[in-house]
Amino acid sequence: MKEIILAKYGEIALKGDNRSSFEDMLTKNIKRRLKYIGEFSISRKQSTIYIEPENGADIDDAVEALKKVFGIGAVQRCAVFPKDFSIVEKSVGEYLDGALSGAKTFKVEAKRADKSFPMTSPQIQQALGDAVLDAFPQLKVDVHDPEITVRLEIRDNGAYLSAERIIGAGGMPVGSSGKALLMLSGGIDSPVAGYMMAKRGLIVDCIHYVSPPYTSDRARLKVEKLCEEMTEYCGDMRFFCVPFTEIQEKLRDYCPEGHFTVLMRRMMVKIANKVCEREGYGGIITGESLAQVASQTLPALYCTNAAAEFPVFRPVIGMDKIEISEIARKIGTFETSIMPYEDCCTVFSPKHPRTRPKIEEILEAEKAYDFDAMINEAVEKTEVKRFKYGERTVFLD
Ligand code: ATP
Ligand code: MG
DSSP, X not given: OEEEEEEEESGGGGOOTTXXXXXXXXXXXXXXXXXXXXXXXXXXXXXXXXXXXXXXXXXXXXXXXXXXXTTEEEEEEXXXXXXXXXXXXXXXXXXXXXXXXXXXXXEEEEEESSTTSSSOHHXXXXXXXXXXXXXXXXXXXXXXXXXXXXXXXXXXXXXXXXXXXEEOOOSBOTTTTOEEEEEXXXXXXXXXXXXXXXXXXXXXXXXXXXXXXXXXXXXXXXHHHHHHHHHHHHXXXXXXXXXXXXXXXXXXXXXXXXXXXXXXXXXXXHHHHHHHHHHTOOOEEOOOOTTSSGGGSHHHHHHHHTTOSSOEXXXXXXXXXXXXXXXXXXXXXXXXXTSOOOOHHHHSOOXXXXXXXXXXXXXXXXXXXXXXXXXXXXXXXXXXXXXXXXXXXXXXX
């Protein structure tokens, strides 16, 4: 019996004239991910991508990988038959055994995309329901809240029988919305912010600011590990690591202590501006959440934002820590994020940060030193690394 996976479109299905460019992008992304698993033949028809394992490629691994590809609304594992109901019927017991032998309730759904097929959808539904009940007499039909839905789709290329449809990652294919730069700290929030914007179709690359010797190599490694973990959803990723020590020292020595955090955040944004300009990123992403800490009050965000020359996306701005942590667990970054290594933000952070900074005071404070020259220097000394999907090179215990 031949088994294949159908990847059904999510939001792409709603697109109009430009739909094929999104489909191309999604197909390309699927191919990129699956090449790490084995050989698959991949084709496209009727709002569905057909993924067929070849030469013994593992279908379970493929399902796992496809669950993390943005743009897919549902991943459906099916057996393929010729378009002859009597053949399908004979395999119901065997193919559905794993899904149905332990179940109590089910329903059937039939879809006839090929209108030349001699049975109507209600007729298929009736006959398939009977076949299932014959094979699994313990089952009862429950059309409202079934444990398992058995589907038969009559498509151009064959009849597809399945009892397993998994909700996909949703969103838009990575790359279909351009690319943006994520300010990645070692915390819980920023990886989630990156995941959320990749879901909207952005290629997400990361920028991280380090302050050795105040921050350790391990703190940097932790962030690199987060990058690798994020590739599961975001795909290959570039990582910009910015030396930030001198800027922080000068801020500490020359500027009012209460404004330190906001001034530091503005310096980070100004560096990100330059990297965006040089590398062609169309926006900056942060993990800021309103009211979480002193630098995330409305007046503080106003001051940070005023330093930005690109749109700043803050997808977790309205979420609380519990909601953000839930996503972090789902995407597999939580355990790394809670490792203890210190971030550059905490190193010089004042005891009593000003929660209502005024932009005039901030601009005045920045005149105390030639920070623009330091920003240019930091950009010049920035290191770039690449993390590839499916590779694990960073280990921390
Ligand atoms: P996170 O959990 O993402 O670390 P947080 O709650 O610790 O966030 P802050 O430390 O105030 O919040 O940082 C707010 C945002 O600023 C982060 O989400 C991140 O986007 C950015 N940021 C902070 N520190 C760094 C850093 N060292 N490098 C890059 N970006 C940073
Ligand atoms: Mg942080």
